[in-house]
Amino acid sequence: MANENFVYEHTLEMEIADGNFQTLNQVINFGIKPDQSTEDQTFVGGGGWQSSLIVGKSLAISVQKNFLPNEDVDKFINTMLFSGARAHNHIKMKITFPLADEASTTPAIVELTGALKISDAFAGDAASVSKLEFELMVSGQPTYTPEV
16 A cells, blocks of 8 residues: 655755755645646647647746744745846756555656846845745756656
8 A cells, every 4th residue: 555645745956056955844735837838729620729839848846944043044035136147056956755555665756957036035034044045947947767
């Protein structure tokens, strides 16, 4: 019987600095947001019914977390203040999924590269923990390693 797949069992790692992956701590919320571009056509003999073809795909990973002072603040600030190649930084992220099958020994992993799009940073009430909200806008096709 398969295990329950709880969101809190996922592990998010991000290449913050020096090519080393670090686990993102105190993640409050995260989501994998796929999007597909379609081309719509209506063919002769199709009775007026439209036909859609998926011609493009994109993926974004949204994260909301508590901002911790020990994280590399420069990476996030550079992304907020600069544009173009200076902001892109080819950010890398790994998502490790919990084991879906009790017989499995190695979890599924998705590796992504993209640009950070920060929507909220270092904000909150005076007596609260600062929040950091961002999306990793994936560039190119992710690498998927299935569960074994």
